Amino acid sequence: MNTSEELKQIVKDKYAKIATQETAINASSCCGATPSSGEVYNIMTDDYSQVEGYNPDADLALGCGLPTAFANIQKGDVVIDLxxxxxxxxxxxxxxxxxxxxxxxxxxxxxxxxxxxxxADKLGFNNVEFRYGDIENMPVADNTADVMVSNCVLNLVPNKERVISEIYRVLKPGGHFSISDIVLIGDLPAELQNDAEMYAGCVSGAIQKEEYLGYIKGLGFDNMVIQKEKTIDIPDDILSKYLDAEGLAQFKSGTTGIFSITVYAEKPGSKTSKPKMKLSELQDSCAPGSGCC
Known part of the structure; x- marks a missing residue:
């Protein structure tokens, strides 16, 4: 596999191209990076169209969840999107x-x-800022954010443990995150695991589900909850670009699972500006009509 810096460059180059692609191409492929499918339209994306605040010009169909719908964002919060x-x-x-x-x-x-x-300029938002930076070394001071969200991005980062430690650093004591991402159960075939398109496509860069959750627990977060989980089925017409007929059959009949999970966790500490949600509420905090339920 490529080095960390080579992987980052692959993602930069691919997503520079994806920024100018049609949304339909991104939705019918794996995060816009792989060939498109003629079998399935929305492979990973969730429907944002009914969510309040949605702006179609900003939706490139690159996500795998609806983290903002679960994030318990309050008026006046400082929110960071990775x-x-x-x-x-x-x-x-x-x-x-x-x-x-x-x-x-x-x-x-x-x-x-x-x-x-x-x-942002079109919308007239003067309190929304976009910073150029690597989320392994965020251009943000310690204890800045009330809430952090991210949608199908950590799988693209070589050092996921480093990103999670940065999330801990940047969150205020008592702050929390809600992050949607791709995880695995079982091993991908080597043809998928070592392919640059599949890495940029949010698949081969994903790690095992238990390893992912273990980083969150190990770095000191409290009250971790999986708010949503769904299976990602990659269509055969995409998989056949990487696997021969025998390999495709083995993969489809095997025990490997590709999942999108949305995870919530809190940084320990006291925060009096807003009430904490009960754990029972965290798994059912999706607003009716938001498209996340």
Whole structure:
């Protein structure tokens, strides 16, 4: 497999191209990076169209969940979106935090930052900011965010433990995150695991579910809850670009599972500005009509 820096460059190059692709291409492929499917339209994405604050110009169909719907964002919060793309989740978060709050999007693909800033200007949002940076080393001070969200991005980062430690650093004591991402159960075939398109497509960069959750627990977060989990089925017409007939049959009949999970967890500490949700509420905190239920 490529080095960490080579993987980052692959993602940068691919997502610079994806920034100018049609949304339909992204939705019918794996995060816009693989060939499109003629069998399935929305392979990973959830429907945002009914979510308040949604702006279609900012939706590139690159997510695998609806983390903002579960994130318990309150008026006046400081919210940070990791891998903010064209700004989709930032603008929805801004609807929740209001004009009195602040939303910061971080992305390391310059065309995405440019696109997001244009979208923010069109909407007239002066409290939504987009920063160029690597989420392994976030350009944000300690104890800044009330809430952090991310949608199908950590799987693209070589050092996931480092990102989770950065999330801990940047959250205020008592702050929390809600993050949607791709995880695995079982091993991918080597042809998928070592393919650059599948890495940029949010699949081969994913790690085992238990390893992913273990990093969150091990770095000190409390009250971790899986808020939503869904199976990702990659269509045969995409898989056949990487696997021969025998390999495809083995993969489809095997024990490997590809899942999108949305995980909530809290940084320990006291925060009096808003009430904590009960654990029972965290798994059912999706607003009716938001499309996440």
């Amino acid at each position: 891998g903010s793309g064209a700004g989709n989740d930032c603008f929805i978060a801004r609807h929740e935090t209001g004009a009195e709050g602040k939303v910061i999007g971080i992305d390391f693909t310059e065309p995405m930052i440019d696109k997001a800033r244009i979208n």
